[in-house]
Amino acid sequence: MMNNIIKNMRINRLVRINLVGFYTIIRREIKRVVRIWIQTILPPAITMTLYFIIFGSLIGSRIGDMSGVPYTTFIAPGLIMMSIITNSFGNVVSSFFSGKLHRHLEEMLVSPMEITTIVFGFVSGGLFRGILVSLVVTIVALFFTELKITYPLITVSTIILTSVTFSLAGLLNAIFAKNFDEISIIPTFVLAPLTYLGGVFFSISLLSPFWQSVAQFNPILYMVNAFRYGMLGISDIPILKAYTIIILALVFLFSLVIFLLKRGTGVRN
Amino acid sequence: MEALIIKDLYKTYSNGKYVLKGVDLAVPEGDFFALLGPNGAGKTTIINIITSLTYKTDGSIKVFGHDFDLQANLAKSFIGIVPQEFNINMFETCSNILINQAGYYGITRKEAIIRTEKYLKSVKLWDRKDDIARTLSGGMKRRLMIARALVHEPRLLILDEPTAGVDIEIRRSMWNLLREINDIGMTIILTTHYLEEAESLCRNIAIIDEGKIIENDSISNIVKKLSQQSFIFNLSNSCNKRPNIENFKVSMKSENEIEVRVSSHQNLNDVFQEFSKQGIEISSMRAKSNRLEELFISYVDAKRNDDE
Ligand SMILES: Nc1ncnc2c1ncn2[C@@H]1O[C@H](COP(=O)(O)OP(=O)(O)O)[C@@H](O)[C@H]1O
Ligand SMILES: [Mg+2]
Numbered sequence: 001m002m003n004n005i006i007k008n009m010r011i012n013r014l015v016r017i018n019l020v021g022f023y024t025i026i027r028r029e030i031k032r033v034v035r036i037w038i039q040t041i042l043p044p045a046i047t048m049t050l051y052f053i054i055f056g057s058l059i060g061s062r063i064g065d066m067s068g069v070p071y072t073t074f075i076a077p078g079l080i081m082m083s084i085i086t087n088s089f090g091n092v093v094s095s096f097f098s099g100k101l102h103r104h105l106e107e108m109l110v111s112p113m114e115i116t117t118i119v120f121g122f123v124s125g126g127l128f129r130g131i132l133v134s135l136v137v138t139i140v141a142l143f144f145t146e147l148k149i150t151y152p153l154i155t156v157s158t159i160i161l162t163s164v165t166f167s168l169a170g171l172l173n174a175i176f177a178k179n180f181d182e183i184s185i186i187p188t189f190v191l192a193p194l195t196y197l198g199g200v201f202f203s204i205s206l207l208s209p210f211w212q213s214v215a216q217f218n219p220i221l222y223m224v225n226a227f228r229y230g231m232l233g234i235s236d237i238p239i240l241k242a243y244t245i246i247i248l249a250l251v252f253l254f255s256l257v258i259f260l261l262k263r264g265t266g267v268r269n
Numbered sequence: 270m271e272a273l274i275i276k277d278l279y280k281t282y283s284n285g286k287y288v289l290k291g292v293d294l295a296v297p298e299g300d301f302f303a304l305l306g307p308n309g310a311g312k313t314t315i316i317n318i319i320t321s322l323t324y325k326t327d328g329s330i331k332v333f334g335h336d337f338d339l340q341a342n343l344a345k346s347f348i349g350i351v352p353q354e355f356n357i358n359m360f361e362t363c364s365n366i367l368i369n370q371a372g373y374y375g376i377t378r379k380e381a382i383i384r385t386e387k388y389l390k391s392v393k394l395w396d397r398k399d400d401i402a403r404t405l406s407g408g409m410k411r412r413l414m415i416a417r418a419l420v421h422e423p424r425l426l427i428l429d430e431p432t433a434g435v436d437i438e439i440r441r442s443m444w445n446l447l448r449e450i451n452d453i454g455m456t457i458i459l460t461t462h463y464l465e466e467a468e469s470l471c472r473n474i475a476i477i478d479e480g481k482i483i484e485n486d487s488i489s490n491i492v493k494k495l496s497q498q499s500f501i502f503n504l505s506n507s508c509n510k511r512p513n514i515e516n517f518k519v520s521m522k523s524e525n526e527i528e529v530r531v532s533s534h535q536n537l538n539d540v541f542q543e544f545s546k547q548g549i550e551i552s553s554m555r556a557k558s559n560r561l562e563e564l565f566i567s568y569v570d571a572k573r574n575d576d577e
Contacts, residue, residue: 017375024372103356111373112346
């Protein structure tokens with residue numbers, strides 16, 4: 001009896017630590033994004049404005065329609081997705097890595113918070129920036145084209161799933177990174193090519209059958225198409241397949257990140 | 270109740286370095302405990318294992334009865350740590366550093382703000398609360414880390430070389446603060462390689478060398494065991510030949526400095542008499558400052574005698 005009461009008190013203590021801890025990390029991460037908005041929010045707004053001017057207005061008007069919609073309209077969901085991917089990834093990779101490099105990550109590692117709480121906290125930061133940037137880029141897009149939201153639930157859920165997946169990918173990169181070079185290698189050599197080939201600028205039906213089947217291995221393809229389906233109602237990929245793949249990628253990355261951090265990879269001796 | 274029990278702790282780093290070789294320690298609640306040892310002895314490794322920054326290879330650790338293998342997070346919730354190296358976010362303000370830290374230990378923001386004021390004041394950094402950590406001096410950063418370790422009011426405070434590189438005046442005020450904290454019942458463990466620091470602050474002490482505890486006793490007993498001490502004599506006139514004093518180990522440090530090792534059963538008067546007999550004039554004398562080194566010499570000597 002007494003033992004049970006003591007046990008419950010302990011559990012409450014640990015639950016409280018993780019709840020308050022989670023809130024503390026989210027708050028800290030959001031403040032960070034807002035404080036350095038010149039690095040976090042402004043760049044995607046500028047890049048996307050340039051994309052819309054060049055690919056949308058200048059070149060797009062000569063391309064005509066793609067998948068039955070004007071080219072500018074076609075690329076808008078892809079560009080929003082692209083900003084979500086780079087910004088969610090970039091947010092977590094730089095926040096976690098700088099904590100590792102300057103050692104203040106230790107504050108959290110020595111605390112009684114669960115690893116899962118720490119991961120949720122960082123991912124929430126990435127999600128916050130992903131959503132914020134998607135709103136900013138959508139506003140930019142509205143200056144160049146009309147956008148509608150055909151399936152709101154699909155639109156919102158793909159934003160969240162994609163942002164979480166790439167926040168986890170950023171965390172994975174930060175876990176292994178030993179210096180600043182190693183946090184720019186992945187975005188440049190993996191993320192950028194996958195994004196450009198992931199159907200942001202074209203429908204993969206334009207590709208030869210061989211390259212179409214190669215493209216199926218690119219997870220970003222599914223995210224871009226699911227999102228485009230949510231907004232415009234068009235997709236190269238069956239929507240259920242897209243969701244399955246996105247969720248598998250998310251679960252895989254989450255399990256891998258938790259496994260590595262529990263083992264201490266990159267953060268403990 | 271023991272604040273900390275370490276049993277048979279081993280650590281081999283991934284590079285094969287064999288650093289801890291079966292460490293046993295017990296620190297009672299309320300104690301002020303020193304872990305003393307030369308650089309590279311394994312002090313930080315032990316501390317890092319207690320705070321989970323380093324994984325042990327073997328052994329067990331209990332903090333207030335909670336085993337690290339079973340209830341690591343519960344055990345960690347009782348500990349406050351001031352690490353050897355700065356690990357603060359240099360771009361964060363002092364008050365945010367404390368408020369966040371409190372949050373990681375489950376203290377709500379409202380309460381954290383109150384405690385932040387209390388502990389920043391206790392380390393005399395309240396007037397710097399809105400400054401980012403980067404703008405603080407080294408000694409201030411160290412005090413900020415102490416306040417950070419206190420903000421969740423741990424039952425066990427661990428400080429890894431808290432006064433390394435801190436000037437005398439700040440060291441004194443830090444010592445006073447630690448005494449006050451210990452007086453209200455917080456258990457404190459600190460590592461140091463100055464015997465003086467351990468002597469003036471702590472009740473109990475363990476001496477570690479090459480990953481093994483070679484002595485674990487009260488400070489007063491240890492100091493008694495400090496069987497020999499070296500003295501440096503400054504000569505009025507330079508001397509070019511090492512004087513011989515029967516039963517004493519004498520060496521020339523320079524032309525006008527002589528070092529003499531004196532055991533506890535020997536008498537300094539004999540040394541003075543011998544000097545005046547040999548016409549050597551002493552202008553001043555001091556005890557050799559690094560007594561830790563001497564302590565080790567006496568341990569090594571004792572061991573050698575045992576081996577013979
Ligand atoms: N991460 C590490 N990898 C390999 N060897 C290490 C590591 N950290 C410390 N050591 C070695 O372990 C020994 C003990 O170090 P440490 O615990 O820092 O000693 P102390 O704190 O007593 O000065 C040293 O020889 C040091 O070089
Ligand atoms: Mg050390």
